[in-house]
Amino acid sequence: KNQFKIAVLPGDGIGPEVIGESIKILNAIAEAFHYTFEFTYGLMGAEAIYQTGNPLPDETLKICKESDAVLFGAIGDPAFDNNPDAKVRPEQGLLKLRKELGLFANIRPLKMYSSLIEKSPLKKEIIEGTDIQIFRELVSGIYFGEKFTEENGEYAYDVCKYSREDIIPIVHMAFQEAQKRRKKLTLIDKANVLDTSRLWRKVCKEIASEYPDVELDFMFVDNAAMQLILNPKQFDVIVTENMFGDIISDEASVIGGSIGLLPSASIGESNALFEPIHGSYPQAKGKGIANPIASILSTAMMLDYLKLEQAAEKLRKSVEYAIENKYVTVDLKAEQPYSTSEVGSFIADYI
Amino acid sequence: KNQFKIAVLPGDGIGPEVIGESIKILNAIAEAFHYTFEFTYGLMGAEAIYQTGNPLPDETLKICKESDAVLFGAIGDPAFDNNPDAKVRPEQGLLKLRKELGLFANIRPLKMYSSLIEKSPLKKEIIEGTDIQIFRELVSGIYFGEKFTEENGEYAYDVCKYSREDIIPIVHMAFQEAQKRRKKLTLIDKANVLDTSRLWRKVCKEIASEYPDVELDFMFVDNAAMQLILNPKQFDVIVTENMFGDIISDEASVIGGSIGLLPSASIGESNALFEPIHGSYPQAKGKGIANPIASILSTAMMLDYLKLEQAAEKLRKSVEYAIENKYVTVDLKAEQPYSTSEVGSFIADYI
Numbered sequence: 001k002n003q004f005k006i007a008v009l010p011g012d013g014i015g016p017e018v019i020g021e022s023i024k025i026l027n028a029i030a031e032a033f034h035y036t037f038e039f040t041y042g043l044m045g046a047e048a049i050y051q052t053g054n055p056l057p058d059e060t061l062k063i064c065k066e067s068d069a070v071l072f073g074a075i076g077d078p079a080f081d082n083n084p085d086a087k088v089r090p091e092q093g094l095l096k097l098r099k100e101l102g103l104f105a106n107i108r109p110l111k112m113y114s115s116l117i118e119k120s121p122l123k124k125e126i127i128e129g130t131d132i133q134i135f136r137e138l139v140s141g142i143y144f145g146e147k148f149t150e151e152n153g154e155y156a157y158d159v160c161k162y163s164r165e166d167i168i169p170i171v172h173m174a175f176q177e178a179q180k181r182r183k184k185l186t187l188i189d190k191a192n193v194l195d196t197s198r199l200w201r202k203v204c205k206e207i208a209s210e211y212p213d214v215e216l217d218f219m220f221v222d223n224a225a226m227q228l229i230l231n232p233k234q235f236d237v238i239v240t241e242n243m244f245g246d247i248i249s250d251e252a253s254v255i256g257g258s259i260g261l262l263p264s265a266s267i268g269e270s271n272a273l274f275e276p277i278h279g280s281y282p283q284a285k286g287k288g289i290a291n292p293i294a295s296i297l298s299t300a301m302m303l304d305y306l307k308l309e310q311a312a313e314k315l316r317k318s319v320e321y322a323i324e325n326k327y328v329t330v331d332l333k334a335e336q337p338y339s340t341s342e343v344g345s346f347i348a349d350y351i
Numbered sequence: 352k353n354q355f356k357i358a359v360l361p362g363d364g365i366g367p368e369v370i371g372e373s374i375k376i377l378n379a380i381a382e383a384f385h386y387t388f389e390f391t392y393g394l395m396g397a398e399a400i401y402q403t404g405n406p407l408p409d410e411t412l413k414i415c416k417e418s419d420a421v422l423f424g425a426i427g428d429p430a431f432d433n434n435p436d437a438k439v440r441p442e443q444g445l446l447k448l449r450k451e452l453g454l455f456a457n458i459r460p461l462k463m464y465s466s467l468i469e470k471s472p473l474k475k476e477i478i479e480g481t482d483i484q485i486f487r488e489l490v491s492g493i494y495f496g497e498k499f500t501e502e503n504g505e506y507a508y509d510v511c512k513y514s515r516e517d518i519i520p521i522v523h524m525a526f527q528e529a530q531k532r533r534k535k536l537t538l539i540d541k542a543n544v545l546d547t548s549r550l551w552r553k554v555c556k557e558i559a560s561e562y563p564d565v566e567l568d569f570m571f572v573d574n575a576a577m578q579l580i581l582n583p584k585q586f587d588v589i590v591t592e593n594m595f596g597d598i599i600s601d602e603a604s605v606i607g608g609s610i611g612l613l614p615s616a617s618i619g620e621s622n623a624l625f626e627p628i629h630g631s632y633p634q635a636k637g638k639g640i641a642n643p644i645a646s647i648l649s650t651a652m653m654l655d656y657l658k659l660e661q662a663a664e665k666l667r668k669s670v671e672y673a674i675e676n677k678y679v680t681v682d683l684k685a686e687q688p689y690s691t692s693e694v695g696s697f698i699a700d701y702i
């Protein structure tokens with residue numbers, strides 16, 4: 001197969017700018033490797049609310065379901081964040097899309113670039129050699145449990161619910177990844193307090209017997225939040241529930257020095273979505289300063305998923321070349337930084 | 352008043368060792384300042400389960416209710432952590448005690464010691480001058496909402512619930528603390544996803560009008576987990592719900608270099624409990640290597656609460672003196688470290 005349908009959802013804030021660079025890259029790859037990518041654009045998030053009243057229009061969902069993969073930019077808008085009473089919110093679009101496409105596993109690799117090690121707020125000796133892969137459960141837990149606000153705003157609740165079926169697939173995925181790596185899997189939970197965490201622990205223990213070559217250990221989330229900074233090298237593969245994964249993976253992103261570098265893949269049975277882990281960064285919108293590399297590396301994860309490993313490899317090499325030659329945006333370089341589109345073009349040209 | 356009833360709950364792991372040093376200190380203070388502390392010991396945690404089957408025996412609760420303040424060591428035991436089926440767990444004792452005593456606010460000051468700045472995994476320029484006070488809500492949220500595990504272990508849930516009444520008192524406390532400091536309060540929440548977080552945001556906004564001199568801002572918990580490491584100096588007072596507070600305050604503890612230094616106070620209408628933020632650290636139990644300073648500084652917070660500010664001040668000075676003279680345990684010193692009891696005695700002698 002060398003023809004692919006890609007759904008493109010630029011989203012909010014800097015989303016359109018970084019997605020633009022991913023498209024540039026894919027066009028370069030199409031030319032170099034003789035593939036055809038057919039792009040179909042969809043609205044999602046605040047932009048979709050402004051234009052249609054709906055953060056995930058049916059049309060967008062349809063485009064995504066019919067595509068081989070989804071490329072997504074970012075979501076979120078301060079106008080909604082600052083209004084706790086808003087009934088419709090941009091984030092609902094992304095959450096609904098994750099659920100509808102069954103994207104149960106959010107995968108975030110944490111790779112260090114030696115030329116950027118000085119950028120980290122952590123000391124070199126702490127972080128050097130860190131290589132972590134985080135598997136975050138993405139379509140259950142407190143994000144998707146029942147939610148309720150009493151009509152006079154007297155109280156509210158959110159339910160965190162997990163069934164065995166919600167847990168089993170991502171745990172297998174994480175064990176399989178650990179087998180290919182340093183053979184260590186850490187479950188992050190709060191099993192000393194939460195029933196759902198105890199269920200996670202139980203299911204992980206049961207599944208562990210199928211992967212006798214992988215060492216499974218458990219860490220409470222509060223301790224994990226410390227250990228990630230004190231000694232990140234102790235981790236290989238991490239698996240965790242939705243909310244803890246949200247917090248822990250963002251925390252882990254500081255290790256490498258810039259969140260602007262970090263990609264993610266959200267994988268389901270028959271669909272997949274690729275997005276940078278940074279947010280919509282509204283303050284930077286339209287300024288041409290956003291780092292496109294997270295979006296570009298998400299595109300590389302998409303190429304892997306489409307089994308275009310050679311192209312993915314070439315793209316990662318090109319990104320490394322740009323980083324090593326300091327062809328980077330202002331977040332990684334104080335003097336003479338390049339713009340979003342200059343960095344994208346540099347990488348595209350190298351391909 | 353110069354006579355005080357102190358309930359003493361040594362708890363599990365290194366709890367008894369560090370609490371022993373706090374008692375040593377209080378005896379020195381009693382002598383120097385002519386106070387009388389009457390200590391009554393109670394069982395709690397794994398030790399209480401082993402001896403009575405109950406992680407919080409009625410007798411212990413009674414002792415605590417009748418005391419002027421509670422000193423607590425640590426809780427937790429690997430025998431329970433590794434058994435997701437255990438019906439009775441040590442932590443239930445602490446959670447029940449917090450609830451029964453109405454300890455709605457857990458306060459964790461984060462202070463930097465210039466002589467220890469090199470110990471931090473973070474770079475000096477990032478952390479120098481950091482001074483954060485965290486207010487964690489302690490008796491509601493997902494810790495205390497309904498919990499359920501289906502009898503065949505097919506699914507489980509935990510409910511996070513907040514009412515206005517749960518939120519209002521701690522928000523006032525946090526605003527009042529901000530007024531005494533740099534006049535900035537940050538609410539950490541996940542208001543783009545959770546109904547309970549939106550209620551927190553609403554209540555904070557309403558209360559803000561009573562504190563016009565304090566600047567209130569909001570931060571999503573995933574972003575906060577990054578910002579704490581990227582730029583901790585941006586924070587003054589933080590207020591947050593129970594689970595986020597658990598994670599964020601442990602994460603913040605790495606900034607200063609050792610969790611073995613950090614105290615906490617848990618305050619209610621008419622009761623208060625003081626405990627180091629570190630856990631029971633079972634691997635170190637009985638080895639005489641635990642850092643007693645977190646427990647000793649928790650004791651200083653207790654002295655403040657009892658309005659013995661002069662004694663509290665003297666105690667803090669003594670701790671600083673010990674730290675500056677490198678009279679510290681192995682977590683802070685590779686060569687020639689002192690034992691738990693040597694550090695405690697050094698501080699007691701200085702008083």
Ligand SMILES: CC(C)[C@H](C(=O)O)[C@@H](O)C(=O)O
Pocket residue numbers: 075076091094246543544573
């Ligand atoms: C935008 C928000 C709903 C989302 C999440 O919390 O999942 C984001 O933080 C992420 O991690 O992708």
Ligand SMILES: CC(C)[C@H](C(=O)O)[C@@H](O)C(=O)O
Pocket residue numbers: 192193222426427442445597
């Ligand atoms: C022991 C545990 C139940 C407790 C908590 O999660 O509250 C601890 O981590 C803490 O922060 O005091």
